[in-house]
Amino acid sequence: MARGRGPMTLLILGGTGEARELAKELAARGEHVVSSLAGRVVRPKLPDGEVRVGGFGGPEGLARWLTENDVAAMIDATHPFAERIGANAAEAARETGTPLLRLARPGWTERPGDTWHWAEDLDHAARLLPALGERVFLTSGRQGLAAFAGLDALWFLIRCVDPPEVALPRRREVLLDRGPYTVDRERALMERHRVDVLVTKDSGGAMTAAKLTAARELDLPVVVVRRPPRPETASVTTVQDALTWLDAETKGSPA
Template identity: 45%
Template sequence: MKLLLLAGTGEAQEVAKALAEKGIPAVASLAGATRAPKPMGLPTRVGGFGGDEGFARYLEAEGITAVLDATHPYAHRISNRSAEICRDKSVDYCQILRPEWVPGPGDRWTEVQREEDVAALVPEGAVVFLATGRQTLERFGNMGHAELICRQIDPPDRPFPFVNGRFLVGRPPFSVEEERELFQRLGVDWLVVKNAGGAAAMSKLVAARQLGVRVAMIVRPPQPEALKVASVAEALAWVDGL
């Protein structure tokens, strides 16, 4: 067996460490969105595969017999493509998909389908904290009536695309106390997030709840029809059963 780990999440880091400790032949793949990613503990490739045909060629050339997809829930194009090609090539495939966040008492969430839908929710002059990453920042171009603050891991390599916004650099994880202090200092009225799930990234939602900050929650895109597990332990059990 030789396994390809599609990485980019905390779960991928945990899986990679366990695979290395078990001595399972595996290679990790990162999309390259972060400039200085944490070492995976496995042989690691960075960058795309060159589309569907490139991914299929890679599986064959490297003798990949199983793919464990531990990408972000919003990397749905990668997941759907990978699941389909693995099915066509008779390569075992499994996706680690965290349970979604659900609102609790005190939460002030409004679900939206797309980033572009947030503008209709936000009043004139509101301070909006975008915790959605720089990859989709251009989709907020219709929010000229608000102040935008976009947090990203790496220092920006270009100016903010809109005159009404700025970047804020920060590397997770962040505690609830850190997020609450930050939101208070910035005067945040609205928090925009993707429903990524997971305990580590939930601190900003707890801070928003405590401060009464409104949340625009971007719902998840469609996921592949394929085998799914919800935890690292389940994923490793799947690998052990191959």
């Protein structure tokens, strides 16, 4: 950050570990950092600095908030599958001239011994499942579970942080849990429930990657849902790179 001036207001569209880490670094520098959370998780892990919960009212509402709060820069550090807020952020940034950065962890990479089947979305994942197994470990989060509701011939172990409030498969068990997870624990869970296929989104990161290693060790097929496209904008994959970008973008910002 540029020195010799008062703190800037920086908006982080958050909800990820990277967003919390970035907020911590910026708060330690003395910046006025505001983290915006969607409010979909009942008891989220709160970042350092100011926190606001809930939507802005579309791109127009976000643009108005950026202007009213004199935001120097906005960082979209939301989940890779939070495509709506990503589109809203890009439109609001264009309208207001606010510098925008996308901070997104890299996706997962298939390794030797993996048997991955890529799906374009959750509906596509559901169509792939009957040919791959009968006992499904479903780790795609509670949003979109209705895509699997009609698969009555399959049994599902559904893991999510909060109780799902949508239509669910008839034959299922719901496990409420939050990462990080270990390989031993994931392997034991899959063996105990006799899982024969895993479904996940390509979220990336280490916190939930253990299930992929466990599936590889158990020689299980994995259905991986591709990330949705995001608007073209400056992007980085690490918090340190985000700090470097902010230093360059805000150099000489007035107090």
